[in-house]
Amino acid sequence: MDPMDLSIVVPVYNEEESVEPLIRELLSALDPLGKSYEIILVDDGSSDGTYTILSRLHQSERRITVLRFKRNFGQTAAIAAGLAHARGDVVIALDGDGQNDPRDIPALLSKLDEGYDLVSGWRFPREDAFWSRRLPSTIANRVISWMTQVKLHDSGCTLKALRREVAKDLKLYGDMHRFIPAIAYERGARITEMKVHHRPRRWGTSKYGIARTLRVILDLLTVKFLLSYATRPLHIFGLVGIASGAAGFLLGVYLTVQKLFYFEEIGGRPLLLLAVLLIFIGFQFITMGLLGEMLARTYHESQNKPTYVIKEILGGGESR
Ligand code: UDP
Ligand code: MG
Numbered sequence: 001m002d003p004m005d006l007s008i009v010v011p012v013y014n015e016e017e018s019v020e021p022l023i024r025e026l027l028s029a030l031d032p033l034g035k036s037y038e039i040i041l042v043d044d045g046s047s048d049g050t051y052t053i054l055s056r057l058h059q060s061e062r063r064i065t066v067l068r069f070k071r072n073f074g075q076t077a078a079i080a081a082g083l084a085h086a087r088g089d090v091v092i093a094l095d096g097d098g099q100n101d102p103r104d105i106p107a108l109l110s111k112l113d114e115g116y117d118l119v120s121g122w123r124f125p126r127e128d129a130f131w132s133r134r135l136p137s138t139i140a141n142r143v144i145s146w147m148t149q150v151k152l153h154d155s156g157c158t159l160k161a162l163r164r165e166v167a168k169d170l171k172l173y174g175d176m177h178r179f180i181p182a183i184a185y186e187r188g189a190r191i192t193e194m195k196v197h198h199r200p201r202r203w204g205t206s207k208y209g210i211a212r213t214l215r216v217i218l219d220l221l222t223v224k225f226l227l228s229y230a231t232r233p234l235h236i237f238g239l240v241g242i243a244s245g246a247a248g249f250l251l252g253v254y255l256t257v258q259k260l261f262y263f264e265e266i267g268g269r270p271l272l273l274l275a276v277l278l279i280f281i282g283f284q285f286i287t288m289g290l291l292g293e294m295l296a297r298t299y300h301e302s303q304n305k306p307t308y309v310i311k312e313i314l315g316g317g318e319s320r
Pocket of ligand 1: 011012013014015044072073074075078094095096097099205206207208
């Protein structure tokens with residue numbers, strides 16, 4: 001595998017008008033840098049003429065690699081495939097519809113050289129409709145930075161630059177490309193953001209509607225859980241379990257006292273039902289946490305994946 005400076009990863013899905021102008025812009029932004037690079041276009045199962053155009057572009061420019069999916073797997077999968085195939089020391093991802101501007105790439109690279117592992121784009125000002133895109137996106141970004149503790153203004157921006165080690169370390173599912181910074185941060189990467197240009201879509205249509213917001217929230221739940229508790233599930237499930245079980249137990253004690261010392265009838269009381277329910281739920285949560293602990297061990301030990309990330313090792317001899 002020959003070494004290479006840059007890999008550009010572009011997910012494309014039914015963007016027949018956009019790809020060619022975008023490639024021209026990419027080439028004219030990249031050539032002056034004097035770096036070796038490849039452009040990886042991932043055709044996410046397009047049903048229009050996108051693939052024909054991509055294969056023609058590949059014929060005329062050997063630095064262009066085309067990956068064609070068998071069907072539409074989604075933007076996250078397309079980005080993941082591009083990252084997996086990338087050979088460059090630095091990987092840059094951007095949208096295939098031309099909304100991201102390739103002329104931002106040099107600035108992203110110099111930002112990365114300031115000592116970061118990932119520079120995430122912040123589309124500003126954002127050229128999308130207000131009610132259906134910008135507003136939900138602002139709210140989602142607030143919630144995401146609050147929950148993940150990674151303070152970014154725009155996690156939905158595909159345009160970003162990351163070092164190869166970071167790119168290869170990512171495992172992406174669902175619609176999780178927007179959580180790349182949060183996932184990388186959890187693995188110890190140094191993260192920053194940078195304002196980038198954003199342009200209105202000139203051709204084709206957006207592949208997403210308002211329903212995306214809901215999926216983002218659900219993905220956020222997964223990410224939050226995995227980032228905080230993947231290696232210690234019992235800490236969260238056990239906590240909820242103990243709280244619920246203890247509440248149920250106390251209610252049970254109260255009802256028992258009523259019955260034994262005050263001779264009250266407790267058989268028909270809703271409180272009894274609640275106490276039993278809480279104790280049950282408590283046991284279930286704890287069992288779920290224990291199962292989670294087993295899964296965590298299977299996950300890490302089956303693939304020899306440590307639960308930590310080492311930055312450097314000084315010394316230790318040859319045996320390493
Ligand atoms: N995309 C993709 N697969 C999909 C949906 C989108 O590869 O299933 C690509 C699309 O071609 C574009 C990028 O992801 O290059 C962003 O999509 P879009 O412009 O529709 O999103 P928006 O900018 O509206 O958020
Ligand atoms: Mg777009």
